[in-house]
Amino acid sequence: MKRKTWFTWLALMLAVMLVLAGCGKSKQTAGGGGDKSSTQDTLVYGRGGDSVSLDPATVTDGESLKVTKNIFDTLLDYNDNDTSIKPALATEWTISNDGLTYTFKLRQGVKFHDGTEFNADAVVFNFERWANGNADKFPYYGSMFGGYKQDDSHVIKEVKALDKYTVQFVLKRPQAPFLKNLAMTPFAIASPEAVKKYGDKFGEHPVGTGPFVFKEWKRNERIVLEKNKDYWEKGYPKLNQLIFVSIPDNSARLNALLKGEIDIMEDLNPTDLKQVEGNKEFQIFKRPSMNVAYVGLTATRGPLKNKLVRQALNYAVDKKAIIDAFYAGQAEPAKNPMPPSIPGYNDAIQDYPFDLNKAKELLAKAGYPNGFEIELWAMPVPRPYMPDGQKIAEAIQANFAKIGVKAKIVTYEWATYLDKLAKGEADAFLLGWTGDNGDADNFLYALLDKDSIGSNNYTYFSNDELHDILVEAQTVSDENKRNELYKKAQEIIKEEAPWIPLVHSTPLLAGKANIQGFHPHPTGSDKFTKVEFR
Amino acid sequence: MAELARTPATPPAAMGETESVSLWKEAWRRFRKNKIALVGAGIVLFFIIVALLAPWLAPYDYKEQQLAERLQPPSGEHWFGTDDFGRDIFSRVIYGARISLWVGFFSVLGSVVVGSLLGIIAGYYGRWIDGVISRLFDIMLAFPSILLAIGIVAVLGPSLQNALIAIAVINVPNFGRLIRSRVLSIKQEEYIMAAKAIGMSDWRILFHHILPNSLAPIIVQGTLAIATAIIEAAALGFLGLGAQPPNPEWGKMLSDAKDFLTQAPWTMIFPGLAIMLTVLGFNLMGDGLRDALDPRMKN
Numbered sequence: 001m002k003r004k005t006w007f008t009w010l011a012l013m014l015a016v017m018l019v020l021a022g023c024g025k026s027k028q029t030a031g032g033g034g035d036k037s038s039t040q041d042t043l044v045y046g047r048g049g050d051s052v053s054l055d056p057a058t059v060t061d062g063e064s065l066k067v068t069k070n071i072f073d074t075l076l077d078y079n080d081n082d083t084s085i086k087p088a089l090a091t092e093w094t095i096s097n098d099g100l101t102y103t104f105k106l107r108q109g110v111k112f113h114d115g116t117e118f119n120a121d122a123v124v125f126n127f128e129r130w131a132n133g134n135a136d137k138f139p140y141y142g143s144m145f146g147g148y149k150q151d152d153s154h155v156i157k158e159v160k161a162l163d164k165y166t167v168q169f170v171l172k173r174p175q176a177p178f179l180k181n182l183a184m185t186p187f188a189i190a191s192p193e194a195v196k197k198y199g200d201k202f203g204e205h206p207v208g209t210g211p212f213v214f215k216e217w218k219r220n221e222r223i224v225l226e227k228n229k230d231y232w233e234k235g236y237p238k239l240n241q242l243i244f245v246s247i248p249d250n251s252a253r254l255n256a257l258l259k260g261e262i263d264i265m266e267d268l269n270p271t272d273l274k275q276v277e278g279n280k281e282f283q284i285f286k287r288p289s290m291n292v293a294y295v296g297l298t299a300t301r302g303p304l305k306n307k308l309v310r311q312a313l314n315y316a317v318d319k320k321a322i323i324d325a326f327y328a329g330q331a332e333p334a335k336n337p338m339p340p341s342i343p344g345y346n347d348a349i350q351d352y353p354f355d356l357n358k359a360k361e362l363l364a365k366a367g368y369p370n371g372f373e374i375e376l377w378a379m380p381v382p383r384p385y386m387p388d389g390q391k392i393a394e395a396i397q398a399n400f401a402k403i404g405v406k407a408k409i410v411t412y413e414w415a416t417y418l419d420k421l422a423k424g425e426a427d428a429f430l431l432g433w434t435g436d437n438g439d440a441d442n443f444l445y446a447l448l449d450k451d452s453i454g455s456n457n458y459t460y461f462s463n464d465e466l467h468d469i470l471v472e473a474q475t476v477s478d479e480n481k482r483n484e485l486y487k488k489a490q491e492i493i494k495e496e497a498p499w500i501p502l503v504h505s506t507p508l509l510a511g512k513a514n515i516q517g518f519h520p521h522p523t524g525s526d527k528f529t530k531v532e533f534r
Numbered sequence: 535m536a537e538l539a540r541t542p543a544t545p546p547a548a549m550g551e552t553e554s555v556s557l558w559k560e561a562w563r564r565f566r567k568n569k570i571a572l573v574g575a576g577i578v579l580f581f582i583i584v585a586l587l588a589p590w591l592a593p594y595d596y597k598e599q600q601l602a603e604r605l606q607p608p609s610g611e612h613w614f615g616t617d618d619f620g621r622d623i624f625s626r627v628i629y630g631a632r633i634s635l636w637v638g639f640f641s642v643l644g645s646v647v648v649g650s651l652l653g654i655i656a657g658y659y660g661r662w663i664d665g666v667i668s669r670l671f672d673i674m675l676a677f678p679s680i681l682l683a684i685g686i687v688a689v690l691g692p693s694l695q696n697a698l699i700a701i702a703v704i705n706v707p708n709f710g711r712l713i714r715s716r717v718l719s720i721k722q723e724e725y726i727m728a729a730k731a732i733g734m735s736d737w738r739i740l741f742h743h744i745l746p747n748s749l750a751p752i753i754v755q756g757t758l759a760i761a762t763a764i765i766e767a768a769a770l771g772f773l774g775l776g777a778q779p780p781n782p783e784w785g786k787m788l789s790d791a792k793d794f795l796t797q798a799p800w801t802m803i804f805p806g807l808a809i810m811l812t813v814l815g816f817n818l819m820g821d822g823l824r825d826a827l828d829p830r831m832k833n
Contacts, residue, residue: 251793321601394779398599409779
């Protein structure tokens with residue numbers, strides 16, 4: 001009898017402990033969620049993918065740059081709503097008459113997050129570091145400044161510190177978009193001490209002068225930044241903490257926003273627009289469109305080597321139906337590799353119409369009357385220019401099937417995807433581009449010139465005539481002449497068809513109604529310096 | 535000498551055959567009386583017929599996209615509505631039956647063959663062979679099965695074929711253990727002793743006496759395993775590791791539908807129902823078979 005009561009007590013105690021254990025856990029999660037929404041100085045930004053690296057010079061992908069934009073500053077920066085230039089780390093500048101010498105006065109009294117001082121030597125150090133690299137290490141530098149130190153095409157002859165706060169760039173040839181290039185997020189000034197200290201691991205320990213200080217990075221989960229109390233823009237930033245969380249699924253991210261787990265979400269499914277618009281607690285942000293989504297047709301692989309095949313595939317895609325179904329109208333069909341808002345856009349070009357007979361005809365002419373098999377790569381993460389790569393891949397797969405081209409949909413993790421693309425391992429692939437400086441050069445030269453193979457020219461398309469035009473356009477400073485050159489370049493690209501340009505989209509974001517000071521920038525990277533909760 | 539040895543071996547074998555015939559007859563009689571089992575068998579038969587006649591039953595091509603008609607609710611034109619590519623869900627569910635039954639049947643067949651072989655060897659030879667094989671089974675069973683399947687597909691690459699292989703592999707230890715335990719008890723029977731005594735070869739004993747006598751539990755376990763295999767295939771499909779687009783695998787259809795749960799519930803309901811019904815059918819039939827084939831039910 002005694003023994004039985006003892007057992008009963010034990011069982012009861014165990015049961016109580018179990019219940020308590022359960023409580024503890026649920027309390028913890030609930031507390032975490034409540035915390036974020038009640039303290040109004042932490043902003044949680046929900047996005048579709050994680051960053052590749054936080055050393056901005058080593059990457060070209062938007063998910064990395066939108067974070068580093070807040071940790072680092074560039075010499076110059078863009079204005080809130082377009083890509084016109086304003087001072088940042090450089091306060092004023094002069095350009096020599098021949099367009100070859102740029103002299104910058106630097107902001108004084110700025111400190112890196114590690115306490116070291118920002119000065120002309122730091123600027124020289126950073127540019128030397130990039131110029132001594134290669135396409136593998138600093139891919140974007142090569143495609144914006146014509147290569148690296150040992151290359152003849154390299155634009156920058158030298159960078160020197162005239163005094164502690166004056167820096168001078170001497171160019172080999174004039175480069176029209178030079179100032180815009182300097183303002184690009186990848187060319188942010190990093191702390192020389194930290195770069196030396198961390199070496200290859202700098203991408204995990206970024207140290208800049210920006211409004212927020214890097215605190216922690218849990219891969220595929222979150223990146224936490226904290227307020228830089230000594231920021232040179234007095235009184236800013238307003239936020240105490242800025243957290244980037246990765247939620248790959250668009251609907252799951254929307255749910256997180258609706259439940260208050262995040263404050264702003266990127267890549268709202270256009271089909272979900274109505275659901276958010278009707279809700280007073282939230283607001284919609286539309287990012288000004290400066291992007292292009294495309295199907296890359298790798299010009300070095302199989303049947304795609306043939307221009308006729310690439311043209312045939314261009315005829316086979318029904319862009320209108322794709323826009324209606326997957327962008328809910330928040331996009332316009334693309335016929336050129338750059339959006340109409342960029343100076344030099346060639347509106348006279350006639351797009352390949354959706355014409356299956358014509359496509360079949362071209363395939364037969366190319367020697368593939370019964371089609372062929374290829375791989376069609378689809379992005380694993382939503383991008384601002386393409387909210388759901390898998391779905392669009394399936395639609396294009398069905399389009400291709402109608403002309404006998406059997407496409408197998410393939411996908412990889414985002415970082416691997418870009419890595420394999422850069423090596424030219426894909427047949428046809430989905431990708432896109434958001435302009436980083438608002439110049440035609442940043443689309444045409446960066447994405448399709450032979451100099452950019454290995455960095456952003458994933459199609460391995462190489463055309464000497466196009467190359468000559470694009471390089472000439474870089475050196476010409478007369479705006480009309482430049483635009484003429486770019487229009488010519490778009491004609492060549494249309495004829496050679498290294499891409500199927502798909503759409504220029506208007507990326508949608510949704511956020512809490514009490515957020516103010518947030519202006520989505522056309523480049524896709526936003527500085528949160530002035531963002532606050534009402 | 536060889537002649538002499540073989541002649542006396544015939545009677546026990548013959549006896550075994552007559553016994554098994556009556557066992558199957560008896561089982562069928564019992565199975566017929568089990569109404570629920572018959573319903574299960576009916577459902578299974580229905581899906582088999584649907585799968586076989588898919589090209590004639592489906593009103594549309596399962597991969598034909600009509601983007602303008604996406605997410606249409608069920609109507610006279612599209613009985614089960616359309617998905618987000620404007621494809622006819624009714625046709626896709628019909629063709630999906632082919633995939634699910636194919637994966638279910640062949641993955642289980644694979645695990646039965648491999649599992650039985652390993653189980654028989656382990657049970658009959660015992661000693662270290664048994665030790666090695668049984669520990670191997672233990673290790674495989676220590677993994678959550680779906681995790682092991684995901685791992686295998688990750689190595690082989692996502693495709694329906696590889697999903698089938700993965701499902702077959704994770705089910706091997708179940709059958710292996712079952713057969714091993716049967717072999718352990720059967721090999722103590724007098725007729726096996728007798729067969730050994732008259733010098734019958736191991737091979738003949740294994741495949742003519744032990745295996746036929748283990749068939750009943752394999753059939754029961756196999757039927758039930760098809761149900762699990764269908765669910766596992768759907769799970770892998772849901773995770774994007776099974777059938778690849780545009781193949782209308784039910785699990786893949788569910789995962790495509792999850793974005794439209796509130797907007798277009800029919801995209802999820804019909805493939806979900808199809809999975810539920812087939813699995814239910816196989817489970818009911820398997821339970822019925824177990825009752826019918828269990829020798830303890832004889833009296």
